[in-house]
Amino acid sequence: MSDKELFLxxxxxxxxxxxxxxxxxxxxxxxxxxxxxxxxxxxxIQVPTPTLCYLLFVVWPYKRKQKRS
Known part of the structure; x- marks a missing residue:
């Protein structure tokens, strides 16, 4: 199986x-x-890096901020 077939x-x-x-x-x-x-x-563009970074830089700080309020 070639790379092109695998991609398809x-x-x-x-x-x-x-x-x-x-x-x-x-x-x-x-x-x-x-x-x-x-x-x-x-x-x-890619998977799963954006989701992991989103969790790390947006979701977790957002939850921390919500707990403090």
Whole structure:
């Protein structure tokens, strides 16, 4: 199996995963007021790094801030 064939087999799985990640990051970032377009576009480019960084830099600080209030 060549690289091109493997890519064509993975494409139908990869596209929905990237779109779903991007949409969910965008919606949640919009709710939290944290650069939704940045997170949405980055979510379209690769997986799972944007989600992990989003959790680390947006979600956890947001939850800490909510607990202090």
């Amino acid at each position: 087999l993975l494409l139908p799985v990869l596209i929905p995963v990237l779109l779903t990640q991007s949409i969910l990051l965008f919606i949640d970032a919009k709710k939290k007021g944290s650069y939704p377009w940045f997170w949405g576009i980055w979510g379209l």
